[in-house]
Amino acid sequence: MNKFIFVSGGVCSSLGKGVAASALGALLEGRGLNVRMVKCDPYINIDAGTMNPYQHGEVYVTDDGAETDLDLGNYARFTNSPLSAANSITTGQIYHSVLEKERQGRYLGRCVQVIPHITDEIKRRILAALDVDADIVIVEIGGTVGDIESIPFLEAARQFIHEYGRGNALSVHLTLIPEVGEGELKTKPTQHSVKAMQEMGIQPDILICRAPNMLDDSMRLKIAMFTNVEKNAVFTSYNVDTTIYAIPLIFFEQQMDQVVLKKLGVESRHSDLQPWREMIAKFEARKSLVRIGIVGKYIELHDAYKSVYEALFHAGVEAGVEIELVKVDSSLLEADGAADATLNGISPSAAHVNVEKVDGVLVPGGFGQRGINGMVNAANWARRNKIPYFGICLGMQIMVIEWARNVLNLLDADSSEFNQDTKYPVVSLLEEQIDVKNYGGTMRLGASETVTREESNLFKAYQETHIWERHRHRYEFSNKYRETMLESGLLLTGFTSDNGLVECVEWPDHPWGLGVQFHPEFKSKPTAAAPLFRDFVMAARNCKH
């Protein structure tokens, strides 16, 4: 069975198209189908790897080391779709391969055009995401109908629907129903948006209307009438004030999966959404509040640490606590005493107006020098005050720098990323990397194996001696300092399988102070929190006084 669902959006961006596509994927998986998720991004960059977090948010990394759009993170959290470079398609990649083929003479001297060459390449890439076990591919088309950039992708979708037939390929269109004046809901933007789709030659089969609350029957009838969509195929994605993970159940109550299966000619089958129901029950039963200070440089931007925030939320659900994120701009913790005052909640500071003590500190991944000393100060505060600390990638490197400066008294200790002239480069490039640096491509990307030391908090979390997690970094704990660090008491508890690189450090005599060189947040799910996030949040909950 090869069935395709194309999810497009209209009216405006940020309506939650990625979440809606993912929630539909979860529903279909609940029906026992193997779902594959694909994102088409209309930008001309080859991938998200070089994009500024300010503009684009987090870079989501897959096992095979692709640096992708953060929507793939939604797919990973809601579905079991395998995710690799094949699941993330950009205009840049499409043009890149078409131009390469053109240079190789593979178009036999023909004029290379958007139709058919670009659209053929899009279709080829979508089909490449299929594997033998796949039943349904959900293809999310980035952007909004009417954008110039989205046109080739929508045209490819139109051709797909035409070639495979409506019973095998569907168009799901997400639009906005705004509220004007006193609670009056307006359908006109939706009508226009569907018209724009029809002008592209696509008649949507299903509409998901983002609305402040559930649309009533008369509203659905009106939308159906004006858009040529059946009334029972007009759904509401209403604003949820609980959690986005309730959306699969909200769609289920409206029987979205039944309608989709019927339209795709898939026989109805039992639905099992038990893991989602259990997750929501645990979410509703959360008892206390735990404050986690996130000390980073892109603090004002929610999307920059998207997977980290989601993983903390998942961990909170599992630990039975609500997580309050206390976002602290690390560059404001650089002055003497600023970290103590802010994290202890003694005085409101420019870094954060909250005046409560944090129960745990998390330093997420990052690049570049800004705010580094503030992160070191935050780690120092957590270590001295025995407050749970979780360092991810850069956050682990910060632990190493802090230890070197304050325990080993190597005051100038640093990462050579931030200070090339430091006398003590405790975090540095590997010897073999130094020469190739100018050629780029030295980033350690994707999944690799870590061997955990038994009796460590790392092992306690995973209960495994061999784990696989994803990487995205260039610098490493410097092996020149392994002995000195060990002798001074720092615990080294995770290594690459050849023992060549340190993957995890832990503080001794501390309730839970741990840093890992990899990114466990990418594999966390609402129904199964990443083990290190779970244990960090539990430690913060248990240490709270």
Ligand code: GLN
């Ligand atoms: N900037 C650091 C490095 O390149 C850490 C990267 C990260 O946190 N993802 O090694």
